Amino acid sequence: MARAKKAAGVRTNSGKKLNEQWHIGAAHALYHRDGTWFNVLDKFPGALCDPNGYVLFSSKSEYENAPDVNVAQQTNVPGGIHRLSSYVRMAE
Known part of the structure; x- marks a missing residue:
């Protein structure tokens, strides 16, 4: 009997x-290992997290209008959330 394949996106952490x-x-927190691609936050305060820290948005307006955060069908943060001025570093 063949062994089942592991899922390609093995979850290492979660928001x-x-x-x-x-x-x-946060009422809704999302995680991405590189801090660049996320689903869209739908509850606030909302947080985007990477392995070393997070950015917290108090409102939908703050999130959608944040510089360097592109919100569409997904959320893209070119270069990663660690480059945002509101980034809170939690781990190395």
Whole structure:
């Protein structure tokens, strides 16, 4: 019997887990290992997380109008969230 293949996108972390671990206080938190591509936040305050930290948006307006954050069908942050001025570093 053949073994089942592992999913290509093995989850190493999650926004929900980091929201709890780092006490971010977000109603919705998303994670991406490179901090560049996310689904769209739909509850606020909302956080975008990478392995070393996060950016917290207090409102939908703040999120959609943030410089260097492109919100469409997905959220793109060219260069990663660690380049944003509001980035909070939690780990190395």
